[in-house]
Amino acid sequence: MSLIQKRIKILLDAHIFDHSFQGTATYMYGLYSALVEFERLEIFLCAHDTDHLKTLFPDPRFKFVKLNSGSRIKRLFTEYPRLIREGGYDYAHFQYIVPFVKNCKFINTIHDLLFLEFKQYFPWTYRMSRKVLFFASAKRSDIVLTVSEYSKIDVSEKFRIDQKNIHVTPNAVTITPGDEPAVNIEQKYGISKYILYVSRFEPRKNHLGLLTAFLKLKLYDQGYHLVFIGSKKEKIEQDAFNELQKLIHDDVRKYIHFLEGISWPDLNAFYQQAEVFVFPSLAEGFGIPPVEAAMNGCKVVCSNQTAMSEFGFFKYLFNPGNQKQLEEMLQAALEDRDYPFEQIKQAISLKYNWKVIAGNFYNIINEDQN
Numbered sequence: 001m002s003l004i005q006k007r008i009k010i011l012l013d014a015h016i017f018d019h020s021f022q023g024t025a026t027y028m029y030g031l032y033s034a035l036v037e038f039e040r041l042e043i044f045l046c047a048h049d050t051d052h053l054k055t056l057f058p059d060p061r062f063k064f065v066k067l068n069s070g071s072r073i074k075r076l077f078t079e080y081p082r083l084i085r086e087g088g089y090d091y092a093h094f095q096y097i098v099p100f101v102k103n104c105k106f107i108n109t110i111h112d113l114l115f116l117e118f119k120q121y122f123p124w125t126y127r128m129s130r131k132v133l134f135f136a137s138a139k140r141s142d143i144v145l146t147v148s149e150y151s152k153i154d155v156s157e158k159f160r161i162d163q164k165n166i167h168v169t170p171n172a173v174t175i176t177p178g179d180e181p182a183v184n185i186e187q188k189y190g191i192s193k194y195i196l197y198v199s200r201f202e203p204r205k206n207h208l209g210l211l212t213a214f215l216k217l218k219l220y221d222q223g224y225h226l227v228f229i230g231s232k233k234e235k236i237e238q239d240a241f242n243e244l245q246k247l248i249h250d251d252v253r254k255y256i257h258f259l260e261g262i263s264w265p266d267l268n269a270f271y272q273q274a275e276v277f278v279f280p281s282l283a284e285g286f287g288i289p290p291v292e293a294a295m296n297g298c299k300v301v302c303s304n305q306t307a308m309s310e311f312g313f314f315k316y317l318f319n320p321g322n323q324k325q326l327e328e329m330l331q332a333a334l335e336d337r338d339y340p341f342e343q344i345k346q347a348i349s350l351k352y353n354w355k356v357i358a359g360n361f362y363n364i365i366n367e368d369q370n
Contacts, residue, residue, distance in 0.1 A: 007042045008365060010035075010107075011084060011092040014045045015067055015075070017053055024095045024111060026288055027147065027171050029056065034358035036061045041362070044087065046080075076100055091143075091365070096130075098137040105368070108141035109169070110134060112151045112285020113158050114204070114306070121204040121283070123236075135159055143368060145169045145361075147286040148307035169361050171288045172352040173295045183269035191257055194225040195330070196274035196298070198267070198289040199281065201232045201240040206280040206303075206320050211244055211256070213278075213327045220255040224334075227257045229270065271296035276333045280320045284308055291352055294344050299336065301329045313347035315340060 012032060016025045036043055036059050046065040047053050053064055065087070069079045081101035084092050092099070093107040115122040115130060138144055138159045144166050146152050156163045186192040195214065199205045207228060214226045232241040241258070248256055262270065271277065277293035279302045290302045290311065302308055304317040311317065316333050318325045333339070 005040055008040055008091070008369065009042045009044065009087065009089045010365075011044045011046055011065065011087060011089045011104075013080070013092070013094045014047045014053060016047075016095070017056060018048045023288070024109070027109070027111070028095075030172055030354045031169065031358060031361065032062075033057065033059070034354040035361065037355075037358070038362050041365075044089070046083065094137070096137060097133050098140055102140060105142040106137075106140060107143040107145065108137055109145040109147070110138060110151070110155050110159075111147050112307070113154050114283045114285060116158055117154065118204055118283045121202065143167065143364060147171055148310060150307040150310065151285045167360075167364050169357050170352055171286050171291070172354040172357055173288070173292050173348065182272070183266050185266075185269055185273045188266070189257075189259075191225050191227060193223050194227045194257075194274055195219070195334075196227050196229070196270055196277045196293070197279065198229045198270075198277075198293075199279070200230045201228075201237040201244075203236075203240055204282045205230075205240070206282050207240065207244055208247075209280040209320055209323060209326055210278050211247055212323065213330055214256075215247065215252065217327055217331060219334075220252050224275065225255045225257060227259065227270065227274070229259045229262055229267065231260050232258070233260075268292075268296055271298050274298050276301060276330065278326075278330060279303055279308070280318075280326060281305075281308070282320050287311070290314070291348055294341075294348055297341055297345075299333050299339050299341075300344075301326075301333045313344050313351075315344070 012028065014028060032043060035041055044063045044065050045053050045057060046067055048067045050064040050066050065083060069075045076099045080099040081103055084104050089104045091105045091107050095109050098106045098108055115127050119127060138161060144161060146155055146166055146168060147170050149168060152163060152166045152168050155161060155166055197210055201207060232238055271293045276299045277290060279287060279290040281287060281303050283306045285307055287308045290300045294300050300314050301316040302311055302314045303320045305320060316329045318329045320326060
């Protein structure tokens with residue numbers, strides 16, 4: 001006679017979905033949309049705007065918990081400990097920082113520690129506060145996750161955690177089904193024949209390198225447009241955006257576009273209809289946009305630094321510190337009539353697949369239970 005296994009209750013801190021859909025939100029969306037398929041797991045998503053969460057996670061197997069406090073300190077000091085105690089959860093999953101009171105097992109995804117390695121891109125106060133909080137949280141976590149082998153080594157070295165106790169659950173790609181109505185970018189946005197970059201604005205993202213290449217090659221004379229999609233609300237984002245504006249003269253301004261708040265269907269359409277996607281970032285804990293672009297059938301020119309060194313399946317990889325190399329790769333990709341779209345898609349699908357990643361994560365939890 002087989003024993004019925006006890007269900008495992010997991011609470012996910014999903015408050016980031018209240019105001020953003022970048023980076024960590026994309027990771028949580030993909031991972032938990034796949035995890036809900038495991039019958040032994042009972043998943044509770046926690047945020048302020050649970051109505052919005054329900055539109056993002058429509059599967060009826062998800063349960064929702066409402067957050068009330070708008071303060072991070074109150075949330076971590078009092079509200080989450082209370083919710084965990086009242087809900088009787090086995091695990092609570094956080095990104096970077098866990099609550100100060102511990103009354104269940106903590107899962108903690110530390111996506112990267114770039115602020116400790118690339119100090120020049122982050123303010124001193126940001127670095128110091130996060131170093132203390134992230135370190136303390138990592139030490140108090142029962143399961144530590146990260147998104148790349150690069151970040152795993154970094155977390156191990158900087159936080160003195162044995163690598164065997166850090167599990168890699170990388171990002172993957174969620175593609176809109178092909179039978180959905182396509183968005184025509186030219187009709188909706190008035191933009192055609194464009195080069196694309198999707199990323200929030202900050203110095204390490206190196207928007208400046210791509211803009212410089214676009215202007216140096218005079219691609220606007222060939223009818224190309226340059227499209228940047230990304231947030232520019234925070235001060236660091238606004239400052240980086242303002243630096244770009246200094247390079248854009250009136251005679252080329254109509255060829256350069258800055259967009260944000262793009263819906264998923266529209267974002268996928270931007271990928272699908274771009275001539276080339278360029279990802280010139282200087283440092284990433286993973287770097288999901290070039291993988292998304294490739295899976296949407298777009299040519300990709302990608303940085304080969306930090307975690308992106310693991311993207312060996314791309315045809316065009318370059319050192320973003322070498323501006324001439326970026327320009328040469330961009331020109332070559334634009335002219336490439338024999339680009340291996342399907343081979344790259346297949347390589348990505350084998351390595352970055354949400355079902356596989358969720359299955360590995362489920363096994364980690366099962367092993368922890370035994």
